[in-house]
Amino acid sequence: MSGVHHRFVAADEADIRLDRWFKRHFPALTHGQLEKMLRKGRVRVDGGRAKSNLRLVPGQEIRVPPMPDSFKNNPRPGRTSEPDPDLVRQLQNGILYKDDDVLAVNKPAGVAVQGGSGVTTHIDSALDELKFGAKDRPRLVHRLDKDTAGVLLLGRSAKAAAELTKAFRHRKTEKLYWAVVIGCPEVPDGQIEAAVAKSGGPNDERMQVDAEHGKSAITDFKVIASAAGKVSWLDLRPRTGRTHQLRVHCAAIDAPILGDGKYGGRTAFLADLPGAKTLHLFARGIRIPRPSGPPLTVSAPFPPQMAETFSYFGFEESEADEV
DSSP, rough: OOOOOEEEEOOGGGOOHHHHHHHHHHHSOOHHHHHHHHHTSSEEEBOOOOTTBBBBBOOOOOEEEOGGGGGGOOOOOSSSSSOOOOHHHHHHEEEEOOOOEEEEEEEEEESSSBBEEEEEEEEGGGGGGOOOSSOOOOOEEOOTTOOOOOEEEEEEEEHHHHHHHHHTTTTTTTTEEEEEEEOOOOEEEEEEEEEEEEEEEEGOOEEEOOOOTOOOOOOEEEEEEEEEETOOOOHHHHHHHHOTHHHHHHHHHOBTTTTTTHHHHHGGGGSSSSSTTTOOOEEEEEOOOSSSSEEEEOOOOOOOHHHHHHHHHHGGGGGGGOO
């Protein structure tokens, strides 16, 4: 039996009930046992008492009382490791926007948003260093793939995080991604509507188009520029937020994202291009309703490898529309 510890609600656990969160992480714990712990205040959310039907928000801190090790399953990492100082410095120097409710950071490519098996450096581990005078650590409200750079939004309070999460859940956000893809789509613009589902892989993270069992996934796309048909620059605006949606959808229209071997195989690489093994997908900007005030629009500057590739092919940033 271990002592008291704290867990943080993951981005993919948004809006699930507290009792279902415990069922996911501690399957042997009965509902009656959980209710007893809640009545006695042994389980707390963000330091306060809670009921079993509480809807959770990413980044909320759950106090887990001592329980037998046999109750544990798939534990999520908490504040167990010191943040990487280089990552903290990158994030602090890459603040894109900050007010009392929202913090927008420029996420570096190659860094996971949250921890997992074998992952020790991640954004979540650095959030205590991004308080900037606030009482609480900022809370994750959405995710970006590990290899995707760009705009990442955080809520600076539980209330703000709940409002931001609701905006993502109800599709009130407009997200803009830029990608460099192999070849050129058959049409200059359109909408990709192809359901996606898990197909296995490490941590069950690989996705595939699956019209029968998949979840609805919709992406609007537009070709901004092309370099002799060898590569193209796409404006991608996902209307849904499925795992790896843009990568799967680009591969589905025979235009895999440059550097995306997972979904494009060997065709996703160009032998004569420096940095061709880097995933060329970039979360350029986002527009979202704010908990207070008018909608917020935030954009991120190019990550280094994207900037080099744009220069190599002669793509000009001014050619594109913004959010």
